[in-house]
Every structure is written in C-alpha cells, then in structure tokens.
Amino acid sequence: MVLLEVTGLTKSFRGLKAVAGASFAIETGAIVALIGPNGAGKTTCFNLIAGALPPDAGTVVLDGRAITGFSADRACHAGIGRTFQVVKPFVQLSVLDNVTVGALHATRDVAAAQREAWRVLELLHLDHKAGQLAGTLTLPERKRLEVARALATQPKLLLLDEVMAGLRPTEIDEMVQVFRRLNRETGLTILLVEHVMRAVMALAHRIIVLHQGRIIAEGAPDQVVRDPAVLECYLGGAPA
Amino acid sequence: MSRSAPALPGRVRVGLILALALLLAAPWVAGPYLLSVLVLALYYAYVGQAWNVMMGFAGQLSLGHALYVGLGAYVSATLYLHAGIGPWAGAPIAALVSAGAGAVIGFLAFRFGIGGVYFALLTIAFAEFTRIGFEHIDWLGGAGGLFLPVVARGQLDIVDLRGGPRLFYYVLLALTAAALWLCSRLKHSRIGYYWLAIREDPDAARALGIDLFRYRVLAAAISAGMTSIGGTVIAFYYNSLTPADSFGSAKSIEIILGPLVGGLGTLAGPILGAFVLTGLGEALRALLDATGHQVPGATQLFYGLVLLLVIKYLPNGIWPGLARRLGLG
Numbered sequence: 001m002v003l004l005e006v007t008g009l010t011k012s013f014r015g016l017k018a019v020a021g022a023s024f025a026i027e028t029g030a031i032v033a034l035i036g037p038n039g040a041g042k043t044t045c046f047n048l049i050a051g052a053l054p055p056d057a058g059t060v061v062l063d064g065r066a067i068t069g070f071s072a073d074r075a076c077h078a079g080i081g082r083t084f085q086v087v088k089p090f091v092q093l094s095v096l097d098n099v100t101v102g103a104l105h106a107t108r109d110v111a112a113a114q115r116e117a118w119r120v121l122e123l124l125h126l127d128h129k130a131g132q133l134a135g136t137l138t139l140p141e142r143k144r145l146e147v148a149r150a151l152a153t154q155p156k157l158l159l160l161d162e163v164m165a166g167l168r169p170t171e172i173d174e175m176v177q178v179f180r181r182l183n184r185e186t187g188l189t190i191l192l193v194e195h196v197m198r199a200v201m202a203l204a205h206r207i208i209v210l211h212q213g214r215i216i217a218e219g220a221p222d223q224v225v226r227d228p229a230v231l232e233c234y235l236g237g238a239p240a
Numbered sequence: 241m242s243r244s245a246p247a248l249p250g251r252v253r254v255g256l257i258l259a260l261a262l263l264l265a266a267p268w269v270a271g272p273y274l275l276s277v278l279v280l281a282l283y284y285a286y287v288g289q290a291w292n293v294m295m296g297f298a299g300q301l302s303l304g305h306a307l308y309v310g311l312g313a314y315v316s317a318t319l320y321l322h323a324g325i326g327p328w329a330g331a332p333i334a335a336l337v338s339a340g341a342g343a344v345i346g347f348l349a350f351r352f353g354i355g356g357v358y359f360a361l362l363t364i365a366f367a368e369f370t371r372i373g374f375e376h377i378d379w380l381g382g383a384g385g386l387f388l389p390v391v392a393r394g395q396l397d398i399v400d401l402r403g404g405p406r407l408f409y410y411v412l413l414a415l416t417a418a419a420l421w422l423c424s425r426l427k428h429s430r431i432g433y434y435w436l437a438i439r440e441d442p443d444a445a446r447a448l449g450i451d452l453f454r455y456r457v458l459a460a461a462i463s464a465g466m467t468s469i470g471g472t473v474i475a476f477y478y479n480s481l482t483p484a485d486s487f488g489s490a491k492s493i494e495i496i497l498g499p500l501v502g503g504l505g506t507l508a509g510p511i512l513g514a515f516v517l518t519g520l521g522e523a524l525r526a527l528l529d530a531t532g533h534q535v536p537g538a539t540q541l542f543y544g545l546v547l548l549l550v551i552k553y554l555p556n557g558i559w560p561g562l563a564r565r566l567g568l569g
Contacts, residue, residue, distance in 0.1 A: 006424075050447065052443070052446075052447070071446070072446040072447050073441070073446050073447075073448075073449050073450055073451050073452070076447060076448060076449035079450055081447075082441070082447050084444065085449070088443060088444035089440075089441075089444075090436065090437055090440035090441055090444065090445075091440060092436075092440055092505075093251040093436055093437075093440060097436070099432050100433060101436075101437040101445070101448055102436065102448045104430050104433055104434070105448055108430050110428065110429060110430060110433070113430075113433075143272075149444075149448060150447070150448075153448055153449060165382065211340045
C-alpha cells in the first residue's frame with residue numbers, strides 16, 4: 001500500500017528550478033532515503049511535502065488524501081511529522097515541555113501529553129535531560145530533540161532532515177537502532193534526507209537520488225550506490 | 241524553568257500567607273498616601289499581567305495596550321453616564337468590546353503577516369488614532385473627557401463602584417489575584433504550551449500542528465479583554481477620563497514596565513515588577529518633595545534608568561533569579 005505519493009513536484013526560486021517534476025511513492029512501513037549532492041532539492045522537497053512551502057506544480061497525496069499546498073499545521077494534522085535541518089528547539093522551554101507541545105497534538109490533556117513526552121524522550125535517550133532548558137543541549141542532543149518532538153505528534157510519515165549530521169559514529173548507530181525499532185514495532189514510515197551514508201545504508205529499504213531537482217536513480221541501496229550516474233554526481237569515484 | 245506547578249517549600253508558603261494577610265490588612269493600616277500608592281501598584285500589576293499574556297506568553301509585542309485601557313474606561317463610563325448601566329455590567333461589556341478590538345487588530349496583522357516591530361508599530365497606530373478620534377467626539381466630552389459623579393467622602397456604593405480608595409484597593413486586589421489564577425491556568429494548559437511554542441519558534445510550532453493565526457488572535461483577545469477591565473476600574477477610581485490619559489502612548493509604556501522589570505513570561509514577574517517600580521518611583525518622589533526639590537518627570541527618568549539596569553544586568557527580569565534563591569527555580 002502506498003502512503004505517500006508525489007507526482008510532478010516542481011518548485012522554482014527566482015527562475016532556478018530547485019525541484020523539477022519529481023515523482024515518487026513511498027509504501028506504508030518503508031524507510032526511504034532521499035540522497036543527492038548539496039543543492040539537489042532534497043530539503044525543498046521536504047518543505048513542499050510538509051507544507052512549509054507551496055509547490056508551483058505537482059501533487060502530494062498522503063494516505064489517499066490530497067494535501068498539496070497544505071499549510072504546515074494542516075500537513076501535521078494530516079499525519080506528517082518533520083524535523084528541521086537547521087534545528088529549531090524552543091530554547092527557553094524545558095526538554096520535556098518541548099516534546100509535550102508535540103504530544104499535545106494527539107491529546108488535549110496536558111498530563112497525558114507529558115506522559116507521552118516522557119515515553120518518547122526515553123526512546124531517544126533524552127529522558128535524563130528532561131528538566132533542562134532546550135537551549136542548554138548540545139547539537140547532537142538538539143537533533144534528537146527535533147526527532148522526539150516530531151515523533152510525539154504521532155505521525156503516519158516521519159520526515160527526517162539530516163538528523164545524523166554532526167553525530168559521532170556510535171551515536172549514529174544508536175539513532176539507526178532507534179528508527180529501526182520504531183519502524184519494526186510501530187510500522188512507522190520514514191523518509192529521510194541524509195548525507196551520512198553509514199546511516200543510509202543501515203536504514204533505508206530503498207534510496208531515491210535527486211540531482212538538480214530531478215530523480216536520477218531509485219532502487220535498493222546496494223544497486224543505487226553502484227549506479228554510474230549516482231557515482232558521478234554524488235558519491236564520487238569511478239565505477240568498478 | 242519547570243512549568244508543572246511545583247509544590248511550594250514550607251517557608252515560601254508561610255511567606256505567601258503572610259504577604260496575603262498583609263495585603264488584606266493594608267488599607268486599615270496604611271495612611272491615605274500609602275494607600276493611593278498601593279492602589280496604583282495593584283493596577284499596574286493587573287494590567288501588566290494582562291499585557292504579559294500577549295507578549296510574555298505568545299510573543300506578540302503590543303506597544304498600544306492603552307487602547308484597551310481607554311476602551312474599558314470609555315465604554316463603561318459612557319454606559320454609566322448615558323444609559324445608567326453600572327460598572328459591574330459595564331466592565332464585562334467593555335471587555336468584550338476590547339477583546340473584539342484586540343482580535344480585529346490581531347486578525348489584520350496576522351492575516352497579512354505583519355510581525356515583530358511592524359506589529360508593535362501597528363498597535364501604537366491603533367491606540368493613537370483612537371485617541372485622536374475620541375478627542376473629536378463631543379458626545380464623549382471631546383479632548384476634555386468625561387467626569388463621573390463624585391460621591392460624598394466616606395459614602396460607599398458598591399453597586400455603582402462609587403467609594404473611596406479602600407474599595408478600589410480591594411477590587412484591584414481581587415482582580416490581580418483573579419488574573420494570576422487565570423494566567424496560571426492558561427500557562428499550564430494546552431493553550432499556554434502552544435503560546436510559548438509560538439513565542440519560541442513560529443515555524444517549529446507550525447510543524448507541530450499549531451494554527452498560529454488562531455492562537456495569536458486568541459492571545460490578543462484575552463489580553464485586550466483583561467486590560468480593559470483594569471481601564472474601567474481606574475476610570476471609576478479617578479472619576480475622570482480624557483483621551484490623552486486613557487489612550488496616550490505614555491500609558492502603554494507604563495503598562496509594560498512592570499512585566500519587563502519583574503520578568504517577562506513569568507506569572508509573578510508582572511506583580512513583582514509593578515510593586516518594585518511603583519514603590520521605588522513613589523519613594524523617589526517623596527524623597528525629592530521632602531528635600532524641597534521639584535523635578536518634573538523625575539519618576540519617568542527613574543523608570544528609564546531602572547529599565548536600563550534591568551536589561552543590562554537582569555535581562556530575564558527580577559523574578560527568575562529571585563525564584564532560584566527561594567528554591568522555586
């Protein structure tokens with residue numbers, strides 16, 4: 001079953017086509033990675049799906065419902081949870097309160113939201129920081145907080161925008177385990193933009209490669225990383 | 241900043257009970273001058289609390305809150321003078337009118353994406369053209385304003401809110417307590433969490449499903465309605481109201497000083513700030529009078545100085561540091 005279907009997605013900034021007619025689909029329960037060189041249009045793609053930007057053309061369908069051009073809050077209601085590449089913590093609120101805001105999307109009851117926030121924080125190994133102000137967190141912790149907040153909204157589709165960047169290899173492996181477990185246990189569908197190939201190879205069931213706003217390759221991870229076009233524009237090195 | 245209501249330590253609880261007892265007894269102990277200072281401090285504590293909802297919680301800087309003070313004053317005074325409707329009914333009506341005005345200004349600003357400094361300018365503009373407008377409505381006394389019938393000294397008419405400083409002291413004390421209770425409830429509710437999220441980062445808040453427009457307009461309406469009730473009470477206390485005194489931009493600034501000095505976004509900050517500023521300002525005036533100096537504008541200069549010092553040395557206001565010392569932080 002297809003959870004997200006994107007067709008002919010296009011967005012230009014002052015004549016520069018950031019995303020040029022991208023079409024792809026994500027099955028329910030899949031983990032899909034969107035990779036490509038800097039400026040390929042990955043984050044713009046995310047912003048178009050999550051409602052942070054309206055597309056010039058194309059459609060976005062989530063779970064059979066057209067959400068094209070939805071505002072970010074309505075996209076969240078439709079079931080999209082997203083993290084920001086440049087993290088946006090609520091710095092003057094505690095870590096627990098940050099996540100509680102997300103959890104209040106699913107329940108109106110503050111106590112219930114706080115319980116849910118604790119659960120998500122434990123999942124991301126942030127529970128020992130719950131009482132601290134988010135502004136005191138390190139960058140890797142802030143990245144985890146982004147994920148926790150988005151997860152707390154109980155999305156159908158989780159969009160992760162470079163949450164592994166700046167993490168140490170052991171921390172990356174830890175995050176990979178968290179997402180695998182979530183995916184296995186709750187069937188959460190994940191679309192991630194990522195440069196850390198260690199994480200991409202460990203997580204993704206499928207990889208989509210974006211270059212200059214177009215999809216140039218798509219398929220199983222071990223196939224995609226051997227694709228000559230991908231090697232040339234992104235991964236580097238001559239094909240063996 | 242833990243926001244789940246903490247269990248208060250014993251000595252703080254004792255301190256609070258003592259403070260409350262002192263506040264309740266004050267009008268029977270204090271002389272007329274001290275009582276007038278306390279009335280003023282309570283008034284600024286109350287309107288500061290109301291302003292804090294919009295700026296401290298939802299992050300919307302309003303520099304035109306005198307608009308709602310003025311509407312509260314004029315609507316209830318007009319109802320009383322021209323329709324015989326007393327302030328107990330007039331104040332809620334004025335609050336609804338003000339909440340409507342706040343919502344409309346919020347609607348215009350947020351719908352057209354006017355934020356930050358431009359929003360602040362818009363609030364000043366609305367307060368100013370309302371002031372100028374009221375100066376040209378003869379039916380409302382024009383620039384000379386309205387006067388409420390003064391009662392004989394010592395006479396108490398609670399129904400029409402006619403009486404001496406003691407009556408207004410207790411009314412304002414009750415209002416301040418009610419505002420504190422309401423703000424505490426709001427802050428620990430879903431709405432409060434959403435306001436703080438919007439204040440901290442609108443984009444992130446939006447991605448978590450928060451309808452920014454709705455919650456910002458809500459904050460503006462609640463803040464305006466609350467402020468308006470303060471305007472009604474202060475007009476009936478002074479028995480007179482003029483457009484300059486009610487809607488003037490100096491009034492808008494006086495409203496925001498308390499929360500800024502006490503601690504923006506905190507519950508105790510607006511009250512603490514109002515008492516500290518009013519107390520120090522009056523002490524300075526008394527000192528100058530006693531030494532035979534007449535310095536017009538000395539209090540305003542002093543407020544400016546205090547504000548500078550607070551911004552430089554206590555950018556979060558007095559309360560957060562004090563709370564930590566009291567073991568509440």
